[in-house]
Amino acid sequence: xxxxxxxxxxxxxxxxxxxxxxxxxxxxxxxxxxxxxxxxxxxxxxxxxxxxxxxxxxxxxxxxxxxxxxxxxxxxxxxxxxxxxxxxxxxxxxxxxxxxxxxxxxxxxxxxxxxxxxxxxxxxxxxxxxxxxxxxxxxxxxxxxxxxxxxxxxxxxxxxxxxxxxxxxxxxxxxxxxxxxxxxxxxxxxxxxxxxxxxxxxxxxxxxxxxxxxxxxxxxxxxxxxxxxxxxxxxxxxxxxxxxxxxxxxxxxxxxxxxxxxxxxxxxxxxxxxxxxxxxxxxxxxxxxxxxxxxxxxxxxxxxxxxxxxxxxxxxxxxxxxxxxxxxxxxxxxxxxxxxxx
Amino acid sequence: xxxxxxxxxxxxxxxxxxxxxxxxxxxxxxxxxxxxxxxxxxxxxxxxxxxxxxxxxxxxxxxxxxxxxxxxxxxxxxxxxxxxxxxxxxxxxxxxxxxxxxxxxxxxxxxxxxxxxxxxxxxxxxxxxxxxxxxxxxxxxxxxxxxxxxxxxxxxxxxxxxxxxxxxxxxxxxxxxxxxxxxxxxxxxxxxxxxxxxxxxxxxxxxxxxxxxxxxxxxxxxxxxxxxxxxxxxxxxxxxxxxxxxxxxxxxxxxxxxxxxxxxxxxxxxxxxxxxxxxxxxxxxxxxxxxxxxxxxxxxxxxxxxxxxxxxxxxxxxxxxxxxxxxxxxxxxxxxxxxxxx
Numbered sequence: 001x002x003x004x005x006x007x008x009x010x011x012x013x014x015x016x017x018x019x020x021x022x023x024x025x026x027x028x029x030x031x032x033x034x035x036x037x038x039x040x041x042x043x044x045x046x047x048x049x050x051x052x053x054x055x056x057x058x059x060x061x062x063x064x065x066x067x068x069x070x071x072x073x074x075x076x077x078x079x080x081x082x083x084x085x086x087x088x089x090x091x092x093x094x095x096x097x098x099x100x101x102x103x104x105x106x107x108x109x110x111x112x113x114x115x116x117x118x119x120x121x122x123x124x125x126x127x128x129x130x131x132x133x134x135x136x137x138x139x140x141x142x143x144x145x146x147x148x149x150x151x152x153x154x155x156x157x158x159x160x161x162x163x164x165x166x167x168x169x170x171x172x173x174x175x176x177x178x179x180x181x182x183x184x185x186x187x188x189x190x191x192x193x194x195x196x197x198x199x200x201x202x203x204x205x206x207x208x209x210x211x212x213x214x215x216x217x218x219x220x221x222x223x224x225x226x227x228x229x230x231x232x233x234x235x236x237x238x239x240x241x242x243x244x245x246x247x248x249x250x251x252x253x254x255x256x257x258x259x260x261x262x263x264x265x266x267x268x269x270x271x272x273x274x275x276x277x278x279x280x281x282x283x284x285x286x287x288x289x290x291x292x293x294x295x296x297x298x299x300x301x302x303x304x305x306x307x308x309x310x311x312x313x314x315x316x317x318x319x320x321x322x323x324x325x326x327x328x329x330x331x332x333x334x335x336x337x338x339x340x341x342x
Numbered sequence: 343x344x345x346x347x348x349x350x351x352x353x354x355x356x357x358x359x360x361x362x363x364x365x366x367x368x369x370x371x372x373x374x375x376x377x378x379x380x381x382x383x384x385x386x387x388x389x390x391x392x393x394x395x396x397x398x399x400x401x402x403x404x405x406x407x408x409x410x411x412x413x414x415x416x417x418x419x420x421x422x423x424x425x426x427x428x429x430x431x432x433x434x435x436x437x438x439x440x441x442x443x444x445x446x447x448x449x450x451x452x453x454x455x456x457x458x459x460x461x462x463x464x465x466x467x468x469x470x471x472x473x474x475x476x477x478x479x480x481x482x483x484x485x486x487x488x489x490x491x492x493x494x495x496x497x498x499x500x501x502x503x504x505x506x507x508x509x510x511x512x513x514x515x516x517x518x519x520x521x522x523x524x525x526x527x528x529x530x531x532x533x534x535x536x537x538x539x540x541x542x543x544x545x546x547x548x549x550x551x552x553x554x555x556x557x558x559x560x561x562x563x564x565x566x567x568x569x570x571x572x573x574x575x576x577x578x579x580x581x582x583x584x585x586x587x588x589x590x591x592x593x594x595x596x597x598x599x600x601x602x603x604x605x606x607x608x609x610x611x612x613x614x615x616x617x618x619x620x621x622x623x624x625x626x627x628x629x630x631x632x633x634x635x636x637x638x639x640x641x642x643x644x645x646x647x648x649x650x651x652x653x654x655x656x657x658x659x660x661x662x663x664x665x666x667x668x669x670x671x672x673x674x675x676x677x678x679x680x681x682x683x684x
Contacts, residue, residue: 038439067409068464069443077432079627082425086444090419097380097460099443101411102428118439122410230630259631266633285421288572289601289631291608 013056023047034145036120052144053137059146066147069124070312071101072305073115075132079256080284081301085130085152088305096313098125105132116141126312128152128305129162148315150308153199163315163324165308169199172297172330173206173251176279179295179332180249181214184340185277189222189247191236191257200228203253203281222247226257233260241268248341249277255284258294258337273339283333292336300328355398365389376487378462394486395479401488408489411466412654413443414647415457417474421598422626423643427472427494430647438655440467447474458483468654470494470647471504490657492650495541505657505666507650511541514639514672515548515593518621521637521674522591523556526682527619531564531589533578533599542570545595545623564589568599575602583610590683591619597626600636600679615681625675634678642670 016034020027025044032040033048034057040048070093074082082102089100101124105115116138119127126148134142134149139162142149151164180188190207193200204223211218221243226232233252237260240247252258258280262272270276272292280287280296287294307326314321358376362369367386374382375390376399382390412435416424424444431442443466447457458480461469468490476484476491481504484491493506522530532549535542546565553560563585568574575594579602582589594600600622604614612618614634622629622638629636649668656663 068460069411071441077425077429079425080422082428083419083421086424087419090444090446097463099413099445099460099464101441101443102432103441104432118410118441121439122441263633286628286631289628291605291633 013058014051015058019048019051019055019057022051034120035123036117038117038121049137049141053140057144066125066316067123068096068098069101069122070098070309071103071119071122071124071127072130073103073105073119073127073132073134074130075105077102077104080286081131081282084284084301085305088302088307089128089309091302092306092309092313098309098313105129105134119147120145123147125316126150128308128312130305148312150311150315152304152308163311163321165304165311165326165328166199167299167304168327168330169202170206170209172281172299172332173203173253174210175206175330175332176203176251176281176297177207177210178214179334179338180251180277180279181210181216183249183277183338185247185249186216187219187222187245187247187341188216188249188251189224189236189240190251190253191224191226191233191261192253193226193228195225200253207251226253228254228256230256230260230263233257233262234264235260237261237264238267241270247276249279249338251279251281253281255280255282255287255294255296258296259290262290273337275342277338277341279332279338287335290337295335295338296333298331298333300330304328355400356393357400361390361393361397361399364393376462377465378459380459391479391483395482399486408467408658409465410438410440411443411464412440412651413445413461413464413466413469414472415445415447415461415469415474415476416472417447419444419446422628423473423624426626426643427647430644430649431470431651433644434648434651434655440651440655447471447476461489462487465489467658468492470650470654472647490654492653492657494646494650505653505663507646507653507668507670508541509641509646510669510672511544512548512551514623514641514674515545515595516552517548517672517674518545518593518623518639519549519552520556521676521680522593522619522621523552523558525591525619525680527589527591528558528683529561529564529587529589530558530591530593531566531578531582532593532595533566533568533575533603534595535568535570537567542595549593568595570596570598572598572602572605575599575604576606577602579603579606580609583612589618591621591680593621593623595623597622597624597629597636597638600638601632604632614679617684619680619683621674621680629675629677632679637677637680638675640673640675642672646670 016027016030020030030048033045072089086100128150130152149162151162153166192204224236250261252261258278261278265272265276280294283296283298287296358369358372362372372390375387414431428442470492472494491504493504495508534546566578592603594603600620603620607614607618622636625638625640629638
């Protein structure tokens with residue numbers, strides 16, 4: 001596993017011995033820091049990490065091989081997302097005798113030791129960060145140890161250093177809205193995710209593009225900024241149904257919000273799709289639980305995760321990636337929650 | 343990590359050198375087999391494994407420490423079960439700087455190397471087997487390497503060798519049925535899981551006990567043996583609703599089957615709970631997706647998994663378990679899918 005270009009730094013990277021000398025500590029201590037070991041005083045660790053950060057660290061050729069593990073780090077392990085992603089990772093990782101380790105970035109940690117030290121101690125072959133944003137120093141710590149990092153559907157800005165895999169969210173938003181327009185809907189509401197999430201903005205922009213192209217003006221009263229929670233779908237739909245000119249269809253930017261739309265419709269005695277059409281986004285296996293089954297934009301989470309795992313394998317072999325940013329197509333799956341307006 | 347009592351075998355366990363001599367191979371080769379390495383001919387591996395199986399294997403005192411990993415092996419990684427269990431494992435494992443590795447017993451493997459060899463190569467601190475039954479030789483291979491094994495909700499016969507954690511399924515079945523009886527239902531159907539699964543049999547027996555204690559005879563026409571799938575709930579409910587004297591309530595032995603009951607009720611134009619009461623089992627987070635929210639027996643999957651992880655930590659420290667079989671209480675959570683019969 002070589003990735004000298006990744007460890008590039010202004011000066012020549014330092015050897016363990018050089019770091020030890022500059023830090024005024026033993027080589028064994030530097031080695032402990034490099035490997036995320038517990039028994040180093042926090043101040044000492046900071047000095048060593050700072051030297052590695054500034055100058056880089058030249059790994060020894062005879063360094064131990066990484067463990068046959070792919071770290072999959074979630075911001076929060078919740079819902080069926082995680083299962084889809086783990087299955088995708090395992091599909092590719094298994095072929096290479098790698099196993100998936102699951103951790104939570106915000107998980108419980110003893111003081112003085114964070115997520116990244118635990119990862120360094122496990123010496124994984126690579127790290128896949130799922131919907132979560134590693135701090136710059138965490139990324140740098142992985143990079144300095146030559147541990148490849150791939151981001152899955154990053155929510156931050158583009159132009160990040162690490163390779164990444166996403167879904168074509170804009171196209172998905174477009175397809176969902178076009179489907180409703182083609183059924184004859186004009187009063188189409190949208191319940192989005194958080195404004196700071198790129199995936200959410202892209203879905204909303206796809207909605208706007210479809211409306212514009214159909215010559216249907218976007219009514220600001222029908223654009224509701226949510227937080228990808230069931231409760232958002234419920235709350236906003238209650239409000240939308242109280243409008244003088246309520247929507248005949250709702251595009252919920254994830255399946256959870258779509259469930260909230262179902263709940264509000266049931267409360268109001270409205271039938272789906274007769275009285276209100278609903279489109280979701282993600283197409284989690286859970287959509288078969290909905291009555292009627294939900295029309296939704298399929299986000300290929302499993303395929304995205306498998307792709308990320310494949311990128312880890314490539315990088316760990318010291319090979320270059322064909323593309324550092326991969327976007328996998330979304331696809332509208334039409335079920336029974338959409339129909340022409342009355 | 344010592345567990346000499348676990349490696350007990352009729353004769354004194356052999357050292358690596360003794361195994362090598364008897365097998366007519368090098369010590370390095372035996373070491374490779376012990377550590378699940380790839381580069382050993384299958385016949386050679388079989389000879390060595392057979393010697394280890396027959397005589398046991400005396401680990402060297404200076405043997406490498408296990409990796410800070412807990413293997414969580416699923417029969418199939420599907421649905422929210424997995425997320426609950428991983429969160430429970432991580433809760434305890436994280437405190438001990440152990441991370442969860444996720445694998446599937448029936449997953450994809452290259453020929454000549456199965457799940458257990460991959461596990462041996464990772465040298466985990468312990469293995470938690472979830473709803474899946476390891477073959478005797480797989481268990482023996484873990485035991486001979488001193489890797490503790492804990493079973494989570496085993497579906498096989500009791501009296502198995504390994505420590506295990508389950509839920510009080512019988513009590514859950516009793517509580518679900520009593521709740522319906524107390525509401526005034528007498529025609530109460532049950533849709534079970536597979537007959538070969540102990541957890542399923544226990545839930546059904548709890549149902550029978552509640553009916554018997556209430557003096558309500560069990561009508562065999564109302565007992566439907568399913569397979570824990572949504573489709574079972576749908577299919578059996580369709581049949582039940584065609585009976586001359588249809589049930590007024592259904593106890594579905596998992597939440598998936600309960601969703602199928604909802605679907606069949608919707609098809610038939612029946613309202614839940616007004617026309618039909620439904621109780622599920624598991625109380626997965628998904629129950630909030632149901633309209634109306636599902637009354638269900640809470641199976642404490644997260645707590646069960648945390649308990650199993652705690653047992654792994656205890657065993658890995660060479661300490662005895664307080665109890666080798668732990669059952670955690672289930673609890674009925676009453677929501678809006680149950681009401682008195684019309």
